[in-house]
Amino acid sequence: xxxxxxxxxxxxxxxxxxxxxxxxxxxxxxxxxxxxxxxxxxxxxxxxxxxxxxxxxxxxxxxxxxxxxxxxxxxxxxxxxxxxxxxxxxxxxxxxxxxxxxxxxxxxxxxxxxxx
Numbered sequence: 730x731x732x733x734x735x736x737x738x739x740x741x742x743x744x745x746x747x748x749x750x751x752x753x754x755x756x757x758x759x760x761x762x763x764x765x766x767x768x769x770x771x772x773x774x775x776x777x778x779x780x781x782x783x784x785x786x787x788x789x790x791x792x793x794x795x796x797x798x799x800x801x802x803x804x805x806x807x808x809x810x811x812x813x814x815x816x817x818x819x820x821x822x823x824x825x826x827x828x829x830x831x832x833x834x835x836x837x838x839x840x841x842x843x844x845x
Contacts (some may be wrong), residue, residue, distance in 0.1 A: 778802070780817065792825055 778800040786793045786806040793806040795813050802817045803826055818824045 761845075783813070789821060790825060792821075792822065794821060808814070 735803075751753055767779060778797060780797045780799070780802065782798040783795040783804075784798055786808065788794075793808050794803050795806050796803050797817075802819055803821050803824060804813045804817050805815045806813045815824065816827065
């Protein structure tokens with residue numbers, strides 16, 4: 730039995746032990762992320778898209794328009810003054826119809842003023 734070796738467990742006292750983590754920190758960070766995302770979502774729902782990223786002017790049906798790259802809404806564009814004008818709409822046909830209606834109203838008003 731001289732061949733048997735006795736195993737002795739040696740503790741390394743020079744190695745520092747890690748302190749136990751607090752459970753509070755584990756749920757506090759995801760709660761902050763959740764609150765921030767809810768605030769951002771509510772702001773987006775209340776305000777909507779800011780339409781800051783507009784495309785270059787496109788041409789269709791004889792009218793120029795721009796498209797918001799974030800939400801896809803369209804707005805008419807004046808090529809002479811190089812600026813957009815009028816309301817924002819998702820349907821280009823609605824934009825064109827409102828432009829035509831506004832032009833007809835102004836023509837009727839001019840006719841009434843001249844005849845008076």
